[in-house]
Amino acid sequence: MTASDSTAPVLTDTRAAWSVPAWLPWLLRRLLVGLATVFAITIIVFAATQALPSDPARVILGPEATEQAVAVLRGQLGLDRPLPIQYAHWLGDALRLDFGRSLDSDVEAVAIVRDRFGNSLVLMLLVLAVTVPLSLLLGVALAVRRDSRLDRIAMAGLILFKALPGFILAIGLILIFATNILPVLPAVSLLDPQRSPLAQPSYLVLPTVTLVLSILPFLVRLVRAGVIEVLEADYVAAARLRGLSERRLLWRHAVPNALVPTVQGIAMTARVLLGGAVIVEVVFSYPGLGSALNSAIEMRDIPVIQAITLLQAALVVLVNLVADIATVLLTPRLRTAARPTLKPGSRAAWKLSGGGT
């Protein structure tokens, strides 16, 4: 990608003696904090589901059952014990990935979640695999051509897509590609649960395209703003006056520095996809995690609700962790510090800067 790859850097021998990286203690601390966060989330999930105006025993037995029968079942389910004890039992089971049986369909809650999560993960990874390289390329291309006619038209188009709600996009795509105009794709994603979603690509196209289109504007604008900012930095101006080509300035100086905010932007996109794909899943009847949670809440299916919310929360923690680690590793100033401190509110700032300029 860069012209410098061909020449061996003789002056920077990176094969220096290996030593414990300065950020290792930070990483361990960060991991512990992540675990503690997940633990705190288990308490919140448990408490929140307890607060739901619903009695599992009543749900299981139905409205016809006598109060006595319900009370007996409550005893059998352990619902009459003190909350901390119920929580301890629940947590112990959850650690063994046992969330009990679904109240609605009488299969293991984990089994439902596993299938649905697999579908969601495939969709999310597909979307990211398309969006990330595309937004990098588009963002850099627009940054280089900033304020040109092309840039202005592209930015206006991106704002238009950003402003459209996901379901409008979805419906528009269905109208174009799945009805009379150009009927090449299925309007609903009725995946065969026996086979991998990847073996049924035609069902994946429209959900993927919808999500890509709704996320791309944010990331493109983030990359564009980041690259423009770096291209106007003093060190790029100084490097230009040392006779470096624009190509080298872009790929060796500007893009690596612009990657740092992009990493946080990608993480934010991943977090949005984890929770926010519900609408797209509903429109396309895509059997993902979001629609599973939606129907579980409708049915007051507490074991499934607990399993999904806990999974989503843990994934958000994981995504943040990975993004923070990547940020530290990508930033020499943080990498070489014993106590890297990501700027407070930096995620929010990046979010804002992605919308600016």
Added chain:
Amino acid sequence: MPAEFAIGPASAPLLRVEGLRVSLTGARADIVSDIGFTLRPGEIVGLVGESGSGKSTIAAALLGHARKGAVITGGRVILDDLDILSAEASALRDLRGARVAHVPQDPGAALNPMLRIGAHLDEVLDVHAPGMTPDQRVERVVAVMADVGLPPDPAFRQRFPHQLSGGQQQRVLLALAFLLRPRLVVLDEPTTALDVVTKAQVLETVRHLCRRQGAGALYVSHDLSVVRDLVDRLVVLYAGRVVETAASHTLFAEPRHPYTRGLLAAMPDIAVRRHLLAVPGHAAAPAARGEGCPFRSRCAVTTDRCLDLPPWQEQGRGHGVACHHPVSGSLAVAVEQTGPAAGTGGREPLLSVRGATARYGKQVVLSGVDLDLHAGECTALVGASGSGKTTLARAIMGLGEDVAGTLLLDGVAQGLREGLRGTAQRRRIQYIFQNPSRALNPRQKVGDILGAVARHFLPLDRGQTAACVAATLAKVALPASAADRFPAELSGGEQQRVAIARALICEPDLLICDEITSALDVSVQAAIVELLRGLQQEGLTLLFVTHDLALVRSIADRVVVLNAGAIVEQGAAGPLLDCPHHPYTRSLIAASGRAVAS
């Protein structure tokens, strides 16, 4: 346009600039126009002007570059036989960094934070000398590192820019510039961000390298005192035009242009205490310059002839001036005969600090500092960067973190944290920051900024507040109309006056000034210093934090020298500056004295 001239034997010039013009894109306004000068091989020429005069624009144009929003619209820049302004893009790239090198202003921002020092050097060699063998490269790099005074070992080249001090970063930039032994080096205020000791060392390195490599150099600066001893010749710039050019010693001895004379009169001198004379007014922005002599609105000797653009006049021996009324004779500056009031014996100090210690993490910034400030006196707190002077000043203000010690104001103990002080206590000590544009809320009008402070401390109604604001603005020599302006509409000097007004409106007993003139032009600095001296005569006590010892001579009654968090010397300003006892004080004075020891 200044004609060509030569001193002594007519050697072929290395660089010839003729009729250079750089304009703003869009607007029909020139940032610089009719710029002409020559530079001989091995010569160092100083390009001096205040902020906005276009000196950085000229520096970039010498490499065929114009910043965003500007475009080179005319003239020629000829290096040896090549016209840089008409060179192809690829020829320009080959030229930059190899035959003409540029040293940028802010070392902290001019190095890529992602790249190691070695990678920066590597890259220049990759681009300009791809034929060199690895051994030759290492040899060249080691040699240039030694030349600029950096450790030549590989471990140092493994470092990232943020792991270096400001002085080291600037030396890396010098190494990058001198790596390929360029014919011409353009230095754009390379020492502005450095403290006085580092500045002197870097200047020494620049001089040494130019002599050694026989490179010509253009040294851009806003500060005449910095270039005085470094350069052979000076080009003085005003509002985008060359107003005077002469050999360095001639220019200092017999300045002809009223503006040059004004600049020199505004310059503080470490050797003598004197009033600093400001040049009134400020330079117009490119679009508002109008016809005729650009300096006429600020000039004391202006006549109707100045409505025409003054022609370039040779004054002999390479001395040229663009003025209808060049002034002759040496510059007479009024040296103050009366020394500062030094008698402080017996009086109780206004403020006493006892055993102040401060730490930043594990690092000790202040170790047991005792300091007395007497009412009506101006005490200068001096030291190189990192000496702890700002930490001490902030501790007195109550802005310190991790500070311990005793602070007595009129014998009454004060909390070391702002939060521990009552409103009345806070009112008595006020602080002015270095950078006025960052110290003023950009979304509030000046009147609101000042009014909020006034109402906080004094029981005033709306009308009284307005009157109070107007009176305070008058005290800092700003028109009452300034109250309706936003800070961004004011010049740097005016902004600093607003910051001073904000402090004065509290009617404080002690004013702490933290490097308040270091971001300002010399002539603006002179006006601010005179303003502070006037306030001091009305009874205000000043603590003046600075690393500029020449300025100390002009304003301070007492000097306290801080090094590595401890006071190494203190006393009345005159005697201390004339015969310093501590080696550290001597090194500070030697570093700033370089400018006058000609």
